[in-house]
Amino acid sequence: xxxAEQQSWADEADRLRRRTRLARRGYWFPMLAFGLLVLGCLxxxxxxxxxxxxxxxxxxxxxxxxxxGNSGNPSRLAVYWLIGAPVAxxxxxxxxxxxxxxxxxxxxxxxxxxxxxxLLLLLVVLSAVGMALPGRDTAQRGLLPLITFGVGFxxxxxxxxxxxxxxxxxxxxxxxxxxxVFSTVTWVFTQHPTWLFEHHLGLYLEQIDPFVVGAVLMVxxxxxxxxxxxRRRSLL
Amino acid sequence: xxxxxxxxxxxxxxxxxxxxxxxxxxxKRVQFGFLQDLLGLTDGNLSRxxxxxxxxxxxxxxxxxxxxxxxxxxxxxxxxxxxxDAEMRILSELLHHAGDQKATDTLRPSRSPKVLAPRPIP
Numbered sequence: 472x473x474x475a476e477q478q479s480w481a482d483e484a485d486r487l488r489r490r491t492r493l494a495r496r497g498y499w500f501p502m503l504a505f506g507l508l509v510l511g512c513l514x515x516x517x518x519x520x521x522x523x524x525x526x527x528x529x530x531x532x533x534x535x536x537x538x539x540g541n542s543g544n545p546s547r548l549a550v551y552w553l554i555g556a557p558v559a560x561x562x563x564x565x566x567x568x569x570x571x572x573x574x575x576x577x578x579x580x581x582x583x584x585x586x587x588x589x590l591l592l593l594l595v596v597l598s599a600v601g602m603a604l605p606g607r608d609t610a611q612r613g614l615l616p617l618i619t620f621g622v623g624f625x626x627x628x629x630x631x632x633x634x635x636x637x638x639x640x641x642x643x644x645x646x647x648x649x650x651x652v653f654s655t656v657t658w659v660f661t662q663h664p665t666w667l668f669e670h671h672l673g674l675y676l677e678q679i680d681p682f683v684v685g686a687v688l689m690v691x692x693x694x695x696x697x698x699x700x701x702r703r704r705s706l707l
Numbered sequence: 708x709x710x711x712x713x714x715x716x717x718x719x720x721x722x723x724x725x726x727x728x729x730x731x732x733x734x735k736r737v738q739f740g741f742l743q744d745l746l747g748l749t750d751g752n753l754s755r756x757x758x759x760x761x762x763x764x765x766x767x768x769x770x771x772x773x774x775x776x777x778x779x780x781x782x783x784x785x786x787x788x789x790x791x792d793a794e795m796r797i798l799s800e801l802l803h804h805a806g807d808q809k810a811t812d813t814l815r816p817s818r819s820p821k822v823l824a825p826r827p828i829p
Binding site (some may be wrong): 477478480481483484487488490491492494495571572574575576577579628631 | 805
């Protein structure tokens, strides 16, 4: 076997690998699905009184790690996450299945779904046994499920064998952890205590953190989708 | 030290079969039609290669229906994945080997050009 032939075999294998990955990939869809899910939670973060730290009587301690205690409508938020997240995972898996039928090559989404839903279930179980997180005020605003989505996307990056999604997911996971330990409302309150009341900002500021997370997913999903279209047209 | 080519697996060391395993390693299940389009093989040719890979235990073939359409799916097995990894490693070693050989050939002084000895001036 001459070196030129070896090189051509290696190049051919590389070309086939890239084309198969391009045909198989579809992570833009779960990004958009979870982006919509996160943006859809914004109404639950609108506080009724304008104070961001109001605890409502509807708060159910058995779901504290899923719903938090500081968000506008904790129990409804818990129901939203517990119904919305499985729906988003189901839609993503269904999309990959549909795509596999259409294109002819399938991606395994079992681990992505299992890890994502498993972590969400873990939050419910830990809430039920009464586990509280340190830094309760900042870490429990009903945003912990976002971390489970971040971990889920890291798993999806592994299943998709995509460096781009891997880097995005790592940064996204970092963002979800950040919004759980850093509260914009608290920061604004410490910097300008009167703003919340003078400008009625308290009504909306709680929404900023989940909005940023949802917007990052939506923009990432749209960019990834556009990029796929362009690359597919140029390669296939 | 043995030459890398001595450890080649004859089943995998064939251009199309290497291509098939490469594609299969990238997905959970791959449709016959997808392989055919990507590799540019005829029905019979692809079937023959898949049969050889299946007999070697590198590929699992599954036949079924999607709606009313008959479909054939291929999946790479664990031993198939190992064989592919080994083949890619050997290919890479062979390329390195060839590169080293080329470098040695370049460094080794080639046949020295004949230099005419100056004639003594009478």
